Amino acid sequence: MIEQLAIFSENKPGKLERITAALSEAGVNSRAMHAASLGDMGVVKIVVDRPEEAYEALAGQGTVRKIPALAVRVPDRPGGLHEVTAALTRASVNIENASGFPVSGGEAILILEVADVPAAERLLEEAGFGVLEAEEFSEAVGGP
């Protein structure tokens, strides 16, 4: 299980820039970013290599929460993603949000938000998938 960050933000020019500036200042590497909006406001979600430091950097200037997510290592080839979603479907687990990115070694990391993270984690591990813990995740996605 890893932690991603969710930031409440008004939908105005400069709001996203403020977030990226704080992360850059803290020397945190962000690997995925997702903004969902309701018109005048929204929630920005980011996946970073060091969530604790990113949280500290952002907490000083906004409303930010840590939310749990799954980081699953999959082979970076056609069908790699499908194997994971198929396993979750068989267990009737609903995926609320998903993103992913390639890492070195011909692999990709898939970020999944589900209602019951620990249960989904057990299930995927039992099915033989590599589910990353926070430290492994930092190592795998950390900047140079």
Added chain:
Amino acid sequence: MALEDLYDPTEALNPEALERLQTDRLRWTVAQAARSPHYGKLFAERGLDPESIRELDDLRHFPLTEKQDLRDSYPFGFLAVPKDEVVRLHHSSGTTGTATAVCHTAGDVERWADLVARCLHMVGLRRGDVFQNMMSYGLFTGGLGLHYGAEKLGAFVIPMGAGNSRRQIEFMGIFGTTAMHIIPSYAMALLGTCEEMGVEPRSLPLRFAVGGAEPYSEGTRTRLQEAWGIPFHNCYGLSEMCGPGVAFECPVQQGLHLWEDAYLGEVIDPETGDRVVDGEEGELVLTSLTREAMPLIRYRTRDLTSFTPGPCPCGRTHRRLSRIQGRTDDMFIVRGVNIFPLQIERVLMSMPQVGRNYVIVLDREGYADRLTVRVELNADVFFGELEQLQSLRERMADRLRREIMVRPRIELVEPGTIPRQEGKAVRVIDERKD
């Protein structure tokens, strides 16, 4: 109530004796008022004679005095003493029209200080207390009014005035402030300053606060009391009647005792001018009973309140006013519906998801009025999902619609982003161009 606990035995005077005192003072006040150009002319025109007052009810024959009368007679039309007997001027800001000027004799200032001392004594201020007064000094009555009363009790008074938030908190620590006098919305804003400075408000040596100068909801009071860890006592007053200290809340916190030996109160229907029964809301009308420089007869305060029926458990016999529900001046109209800002505040402050500040914005969409309530989100309740914000916004709009009959647009904004005022909060921004 044991008499020795009272600052002044008059606070627990039996109703008959209180009425006799009021009747004598009313007769004196009407005679005194007749010396002013405004009332002298009015009484002569209407054939009103101060000697005709035999009982309190005779006051009914006198017309109401409006704020506009004060403006029309600006600056000295209500002055009932020679100008060289005046030692103090207070003056309204004039934000809602022409300004009003209020003059005081040395006796007025002395009696005012004594009433304020009575108020502060009632909630526990004594010699040895450190009283930090965060109201503006100067023409506004909030600063000097409480200052004199607190000094009279022998308290250690810090005349901070409003603003300079970090210094306010620093002084509390350095000088060991035990009581503060503060505008409620500013007390809310100072919590943010405490957070920035890493100061836990509950760890300060404060024992109680006096909140005044603007109407606020019971929900806001509850939040302030929890966050600061002390009781907030409500203070009511208006510059036309000296200033703060006209009515004040005792520790029971069920209404504000109107000091009836100094002010005669009536609650009327603002439309018809008829008196309403105790418990029913209306506009507060006051007659000063001891003012020398500018006595006012049946003055319409524009403040909405009601008399709380029944005696107060504290034992004081002076009748209580309910929490001020707003000013007739504050009311605004959206699509033909009358709305008071405090109705909106009541709903918002009952919701834990709401943060510390809000503002009401009125503008037009085409030809139709549009009501927007901009609300700071409480950071503690955000759990990171857009759906939560969406449903919160819906729920706020629904609950407000039930209260004010208009469904407002809700804008959720980040904590601390609505500009704070150091004086009275600006709750309504009206951008409608007529």
